[in-house]
Amino acid sequence: MRKPVTFYSEGVKLDGDLFLPDGIKPDEIRAGIVLCHGYTGVKDLYLPDNARVLNEAGYVVLTFDYKGWGKSEGPRSRLAPMSRVADVQAALTFLGLQKEVDEDRLGIYGTSYGGATVVWTAAIDERVKCTVSCVGIGHGARWMRSVRRPDEWHDLLAFSKKDREQRVLSGKSEMADRNAILLPDRQSAELAAAARKNNPNAINTLPLEYIDETLQFHPEWVVDKIAPRPILFITTDDDRLVPPEETLALHAKAGEPKGLVILNGYGHYQVYTEPAFSEVMAPTLAWFDKYLPASLDPREPAKETLTA
Secondary structure: OEEEEEEEEOOEEEEEEEEOOOOOOOOOOEEEEEEEOOOOOOOOOOHHHHHHHHHHOOOEEEEEOOOOOOOOOOOOOOOOHHHHHHHHHHHHHHHHHOOOEEEEEEEEEEEOHHHHHHHHHHHHOOOEEEEEEEOOOOOHHHHHHHOOOHHHHHHHHHHHHHHHHHHHHHOOOOEEEHHHHHOOOHHHHHHHHHHHOOOOOOOOEEEOHHHHHHHOOOHHHOHHHOOOOOEEEEEEOOOOOOOHHHHHHHHHHOOOOEEEEEEOOOOOHHHHOOOHHHHHHHHHHHHHHHHOOOOOOOOOOOOOOOOO
16 A cells, blocks of 8 residues: 655655555554665656565555655755765654554665665664665765766866856856766666656756765765675676676675675666566565564564575
8 A cells, every 4th residue: 555645854844655565454563664766766766666566575665755856845856965865864764653664673775876875874874774775876986987988077077166166156056967967878868768758756957066965975985884784785787877896896895794686687777677677676575584574473474585
């Protein structure tokens, strides 16, 4: 069952959806998982599919839009990494308040830029008992440079400097097309455009201040703080938007228990559709089931788990 909800982060109202598994009893409590989308994503893109699979496994799931995205309030289209971390923390608090949820058994799942957001959140918030980061970013500056030719990199730094100076003098940041900043590969551009085409909440511009903030956002600096709580990393060997090296760097710096899954033959946006989607969700479910089981009811038979 999908239930529209609202809650607040840093005084700003956020729009979300609470997904309850079928058959949950009035006095029953389950583990809860917050889903975090990436870059210019909104909660109605891709994440309902993840929520459905997790619901079927018995989890209560919360999706939401960050400040300024979708129907959430706040400065439109701003992508501020640390503000997003605060939003995820607020989402965890809200999810833990639900009568169907055990506040001591909360997990987070993030994809793409959200894969970086969940790493940072888990590192600073011990309420997160289990984390899955899919095709995530480990080092913002390295990532943004890796998808550009040298002249494009210098142009990006020049745009960022000009906008930084303008923001100080005028209080405003110039808006730019998402693809002008992201520089997606051909496959990613086509798949993203198709998925966003009929979604009215999918915004295609964002302020250039995003560049400065991402150049300073490096989750691999804090990923080691998550241990001894478990984290699973998932990537693909043909991701040309967020190269697999980003995930490999995160995994290398993380403490135990940790897992790594590398899918073969898929690009970045293919992880949201079949057949790759099932290959993402199988180890995701196994990881959560191992370290954050949906129910602690001893009457339920144990589920078979996969090894990450």
